[in-house]
Amino acid sequence: MAAIQRHQMLEPGDGVVVGLSGGPDSVALGHILLRLRPELDLQLYLAHLHHGLRGQSAERDLALIQALAEKWQLPLAIERADVRGLARRRKLSLEEAGREARHAFLEGTRSSVGARRIALGHHADDAIETFLINLLRGAAAGGLSGIPPVRGAIIRPLIESTRPAILAYLQAHQLPWREDPSNRDLRFLRNRIRHQLLPELEALNPGVRKVLYRTLTALFEEDQALDWAAEKILGPAAVKGAEGLSWPRERLLAAPAGLRLVWYRRQIERWRGHLLGFSQAHLLALDALVCGPRPQAEIHLPGGLRARRSYENIELVTAKPAPSSTASELELMLPVPGRVIWPLSKSQSASITAEFASEPPRFSKARPMTAGKGDPQSRLGHCHAWLDPDRLPGPVSIRRFRPGDRIQPLGLAGTRKLKDVFMELKIPSDLRKVWPVIVAGSEIVWVPGYRIARRFKLEADCRRPLRLDFHWQ
Structure with missing residues (x-):
């Protein structure tokens, strides 16, 4: 008693x-x-x-x-x-x-x-x-x-x-x-x-x-005190339902290594309800992933878990999504004017809208996504592009990335591989496979978050500017 x-x-x-x-x-x-x-x-x-x-x-x-x-x-x-x-x-x-x-x-x-x-x-x-x-x-x-x-x-x-x-x-x-x-x-x-x-x-x-x-x-008793301190200093991880956990890397790097290890253990136990199979070696491997030099990496952990680093974001997930055999085949027509909902994952999507404007804008290129800190959704937010619709070689559609894709970006000489563009924007590898690519005919017009293609830029005599909006829902 x-x-x-x-x-x-x-x-x-x-x-x-x-x-x-x-x-x-x-x-x-x-x-x-x-x-x-x-x-x-x-x-x-x-x-x-x-x-x-x-x-x-x-x-x-x-x-x-x-x-x-x-x-x-x-x-x-x-x-x-x-x-x-x-x-x-x-x-x-x-x-x-x-x-x-x-x-x-x-x-x-x-x-x-x-x-x-x-x-x-x-x-x-x-x-x-x-x-x-x-x-x-x-x-x-x-x-x-x-x-x-x-x-x-x-x-x-x-x-x-x-x-x-x-x-x-x-x-x-x-x-x-x-x-x-x-x-x-x-x-x-x-x-x-x-x-x-x-x-x-x-x-x-x-x-x-x-x-x-x-x-x-x-x-x-000392461990209980460390648990309390870790929670107070670092806060809780973001729970992504049954899928896993997510947290920003920057928050962890500011804490002492010992406190990080206590925090990992606490978050995993809270999410799974137990720590069966986990040892100190697994927590050290997770910490090496967080603090190491590789911007994108993944390790296996007990219980079928995977820890994944994507630039400044860390995720702990239950399983790696199986790649779809038709991942690069999806293509949807974008009505002009009109709107399309584009799938990014099982739980997330983006809205892509096309509409004509009565007046020309102040800028004639997309606002580039900031390749800084934070997860892709918070960095991207809402971006848009202005185009000259009379220069488009055919109907506008949205498709996924295909190997060998290149774009002639406005303001830059030559062409660039979309693979390099995704790396510059720090878009995680799993998102690159489903990221929308706006095309007209066989030509790439715009990649949301990046510049438009040079040949579709607005000129002063454009009478019906076309605005494309990308909004991550």
Whole structure:
């Protein structure tokens, strides 16, 4: 109860999904919350994921859990998962795949019953083992702070209790539990730490577990302070729905490297709900992408994520859009006067309008897009071009970039490759494939954000100036 109060895990009337494996920790947790239910007016739900890995042993775990649910008169959610198949499909270890499957199942159960919390049975010895695992693999303060008492909807009421204390509680209340045989399999690093490394450390210092727990608790508190500072100084990333995250590079470069790493971890965890598969090495690789010399680059991260830098903008996305086989074939007629909506992505488009003006403008060329800082949409905004319609060799249409495209820009000698124009304007590579190119007949008239072609410039005797407007919606 002390840990629940200290870390503000529960409020009166809370709905709580209790992850129940049948092991000693989860059985003790379920019983403790059952005893607290009248005092805190809790709505309890038990949840068990059958991993499909341990044959009859797993079936006996399930039978025990069903018996406990019936005895405690609590609702029980059960799901069977193909963890081995998930590991194969996602190229994960069995341990990682199991964690991912459990997370999805428990979160789905919480959502379906409308509960606020998910309670898990991790205890102080689990936190110490996790600390040592991360220390051996290499981690910063966030990884070395062990298992957090509260993370999002997840709470760990036993996090300050030791394994011997939990076993004593079970015996005092005559509660049955199941032992997972894999917990003694020394092929797993956690088991080697539990059964080999920690006994060796205790031979050197009998109080080493208390020392390690105090250390990871101090690191956790410092890490919480860093999280708070990173959020205050750098602010949140822009969430792009389910697609990913986006943030300006300039904001990050002004912060110390350590604060950037804390911030990356915090934003990823907030968006995905967990950090499964991520290590300090991945955060350092992300920071190298942000701070490195390459203006356009991409790296792969755990969980099918990709981090992408496009000049001064950084994105974290779930998948790279598959290139369309007809990417360069789209062409739409632009009525004069008239308006066309041009697709830029699944969620964004641009409006391109053509209209005649009664008076000639002050300028006879497009206002070039500023190739400065910020994302393309904020840099482009709204741009326009003035043309002499009598010089156009045919109907006006809009198409996508094609290899070999060139333009004769107004005010410059010779021709330029559109590929070079896009690079000058810092248009991201994925947008170049869909960027509108205004043509008349077979000639390029204008590329929004750049100059018009020289031969279509307005002359003083033009009686019906044509204005083209590009507006990114």
